[in-house]
Amino acid sequence: MIAAHTILNYIFFCSYWLIILLVTYKILIKRRAIPSSMAWLLIIYVIPLIGAITYLLFGEYNLGKHRSNRIKIAWNSTMDRIKKLKTYKHIFPTKHSRIAASLFKLCEHRQGIGALKGNKIQLFKQTQDTILSIIKDIELAKNSIDMVFYIWESGGLVDQVITKLITAAKKGIRCRILLDSAGCANFFNSSYPDIMRQSGINIVEALHVNLLRIFLRRMDLRQHRKMILIDDHIAYTGSMNMVDPQIFKQNIGIGQWIDIMVRIDGPVTSAMSIIFSSDWAVETGQYSLFPLLLNPCTNTHKVITGHTIQIIPSGPGYPEGIMHQILLMSLYEARKKLIITTPYLIPSDDLLYAICTAAQRGVEVHIIIPKYNDSILVKWASRAFFSELLNAGVLIHQFQNGLLHVKSVLIDQQISLIGSVNLDIRSLWLNLEITLIIDSKDFSNKLEKIQNNYINLSQKLDPKKWANRPCWERIVERLFYFLSPLL
Known part of the structure; x- marks a missing residue:
C-alpha cells in the first residue's frame, strides 16, 4: 500500500512541473523579443517556483x-x-x-490624428x-x-x-x-x-x-x-x-x-x-x-x-509600441546631430543599434544621463550599454548637479521630443505615457541651449578609462544586463 506522504509527494511533483510547463507555454506562445523570452525561460528553469510566480506577476500584460x-x-x-x-x-x-513629415504621417496612421x-x-x-x-x-x-x-x-x-x-x-x-x-x-x-x-x-x-x-x-x-x-x-x-x-x-x-x-x-x-x-x-x-x-x-x-x-x-488602450516606432524613425532620420537626455538608459536592442548606427554614419550623437541615480538596478543595467555606445562613437555625458530627470530628444536642431517617456523597456512598452513632437527650429534652439548647459555640468565618459574599469564591475554590469529585458 502506497504511503500517504508518497502520494502527496507525487501530487506536488506533478503540480510543480505542470506549472513550469504552463508558464513555458505562455512564454513561447506570445510573440515577444527573443532576449526577453530567453531571459524569462532561464529564470523559471534556474529558480523554477520563484521564476514562475515572478512571470505570472510581471510577465503578462494583464490589465484585468x-x-x-x-x-x-x-x-x-x-x-x-x-x-x-x-x-x-x-x-x-x-x-x-x-524630418517631421514621416513622423507625423506615422502618428496619423496609427492613432487617427496628425499634428x-x-x-x-x-x-x-x-x-x-x-x-x-x-x-x-x-x-x-x-x-x-x-x-x-x-x-x-x-x-x-x-x-x-x-x-x-x-x-x-x-x-x-x-x-x-x-x-x-x-x-x-x-x-x-x-x-x-x-x-x-x-x-x-x-x-x-x-x-x-x-x-x-x-x-x-x-x-x-x-x-x-x-x-x-x-x-x-x-x-x-x-x-x-x-x-x-x-x-x-x-x-x-x-x-x-x-x-x-x-x-x-x-x-x-x-x-x-x-x-x-x-x-x-x-x-x-x-x-x-x-x-x-x-x-x-x-x-x-x-x-x-x-x-x-x-x-x-x-500605454494600454493606445497603439502598441508606437513610441518605440517613433524613436526608431527619429534616430534613423537624423543627419547631423542628435542629443538625448534620459534618467534611465536601458534601450531595446533595436534602439541601441539605431543610436550606434547614427554615430557610425557620421551623426554627432550625445547622450546625457545622471551620474547618480535613484535606482541601483537601473544604474548598473545602464552601464552594460556604455561600451557598445562608446565604441560606435557616441558621446556619453554624466550630469553631476543632481538627478537629471529630463526626457528629451533633439534631432538636427529641428525636431524636439519632450514628455514623460524614459529610454527603457517599461516606459516604451508598459506604462501610460505622453510625448510631444515639436516641429520648430526656434523651439529646438531653446531646447539645445538647455541641453548644452547640462553637458557643461557633466563629466564626459572617457572610452579608455572605461575600458580599464575593474573586472568585478563588468561582472555586475553583465548580470544586470541579463535582467534588463525584465526591468
Missing part, C-alpha cells in the same frame, strides 16, 4: 477584465472625439520639415518657475482644472498649489486629479486627500495597488503621465512630477531632481483633453457624454500661426 472592457469603450469614445476635432481643417498643417498647428509654447527649465506659472493659471481658471501625475508629494511650493486648488474648487470650478497609486503612496497615506476632497476636488487613485489581486492584474503597470489642463485651453506636460525638488528625496544624497516642462496655449490642448477624458473614464467608468470642448484658437476658421505639435499618448 473590468479595466480591459473600459479601455475598449474609452477608445471608441476617443475615436469619435478625434473625428469631431478633425472637422476643423484649419488647425491641421499642410507643410512640415523633412496640430497654431500653438504657443513656453519652455520651463526650472521647476520653481513651472510651479509658480501653474499657480498663476489656476488662479485665472474659470471652468475646469484637470491634472494627472505619477508622483505628488506635499510640502514646499506644492502646498501652494493645493491651497489654490481648494480655493478654485470652492468657487465652483471643476477640479479632477488623477494620481498613480504606487507613485503617490505617501500622499494617499497623508491627510491631504481628505482635505482636498472635502473642498470639492475629485481625486482618483489610478491603477490601485491591491495585493489581493496581484494574480488578476499586473501591478507594476503605472500611470506615468505628467499633464495639466486648465479650461481645456492651457496645458502643461513634460518630465516634472508635482513635487518641490528642494525637499523631494533629499535624504538619498543625489541632489535635486532637474526637470523641464512645456506650457501650451493652442489647439493641441483639445487633443490632450481627449487623452485625459479617456484616462478618467478607464479609472472611474465616467464617460464623457458632452461634445468636444474646443479652445478659442480651435473654434475659429481664421488662419492661425504658431508651433506645430504632435501629441502621442502611449
Whole structure:
C-alpha cells in the first residue's frame, strides 16, 4: 500500500512541473523579443517556483477584465472625439520639415490624428518657475482644472498649489486629479486627500495597488503621465512630477531632481483633453457624454500661426509600441546631430543599434544621463550599454548637479521630443505615457541651449578609462544586463 506522504509527494511533483510547463507555454506562445523570452525561460528553469510566480506577476500584460472592457469603450469614445476635432481643417498643417513629415504621417496612421498647428509654447527649465506659472493659471481658471501625475508629494511650493486648488474648487470650478497609486503612496497615506476632497476636488487613485489581486492584474503597470489642463485651453506636460525638488528625496544624497516642462496655449490642448477624458473614464467608468470642448484658437476658421505639435499618448488602450516606432524613425532620420537626455538608459536592442548606427554614419550623437541615480538596478543595467555606445562613437555625458530627470530628444536642431517617456523597456512598452513632437527650429534652439548647459555640468565618459574599469564591475554590469529585458 502506497504511503500517504508518497502520494502527496507525487501530487506536488506533478503540480510543480505542470506549472513550469504552463508558464513555458505562455512564454513561447506570445510573440515577444527573443532576449526577453530567453531571459524569462532561464529564470523559471534556474529558480523554477520563484521564476514562475515572478512571470505570472510581471510577465503578462494583464490589465484585468473590468479595466480591459473600459479601455475598449474609452477608445471608441476617443475615436469619435478625434473625428469631431478633425472637422476643423484649419488647425491641421499642410507643410512640415523633412524630418517631421514621416513622423507625423506615422502618428496619423496609427492613432487617427496628425499634428496640430497654431500653438504657443513656453519652455520651463526650472521647476520653481513651472510651479509658480501653474499657480498663476489656476488662479485665472474659470471652468475646469484637470491634472494627472505619477508622483505628488506635499510640502514646499506644492502646498501652494493645493491651497489654490481648494480655493478654485470652492468657487465652483471643476477640479479632477488623477494620481498613480504606487507613485503617490505617501500622499494617499497623508491627510491631504481628505482635505482636498472635502473642498470639492475629485481625486482618483489610478491603477490601485491591491495585493489581493496581484494574480488578476499586473501591478507594476503605472500611470506615468505628467499633464495639466486648465479650461481645456492651457496645458502643461513634460518630465516634472508635482513635487518641490528642494525637499523631494533629499535624504538619498543625489541632489535635486532637474526637470523641464512645456506650457501650451493652442489647439493641441483639445487633443490632450481627449487623452485625459479617456484616462478618467478607464479609472472611474465616467464617460464623457458632452461634445468636444474646443479652445478659442480651435473654434475659429481664421488662419492661425504658431508651433506645430504632435501629441502621442502611449500605454494600454493606445497603439502598441508606437513610441518605440517613433524613436526608431527619429534616430534613423537624423543627419547631423542628435542629443538625448534620459534618467534611465536601458534601450531595446533595436534602439541601441539605431543610436550606434547614427554615430557610425557620421551623426554627432550625445547622450546625457545622471551620474547618480535613484535606482541601483537601473544604474548598473545602464552601464552594460556604455561600451557598445562608446565604441560606435557616441558621446556619453554624466550630469553631476543632481538627478537629471529630463526626457528629451533633439534631432538636427529641428525636431524636439519632450514628455514623460524614459529610454527603457517599461516606459516604451508598459506604462501610460505622453510625448510631444515639436516641429520648430526656434523651439529646438531653446531646447539645445538647455541641453548644452547640462553637458557643461557633466563629466564626459572617457572610452579608455572605461575600458580599464575593474573586472568585478563588468561582472555586475553583465548580470544586470541579463535582467534588463525584465526591468
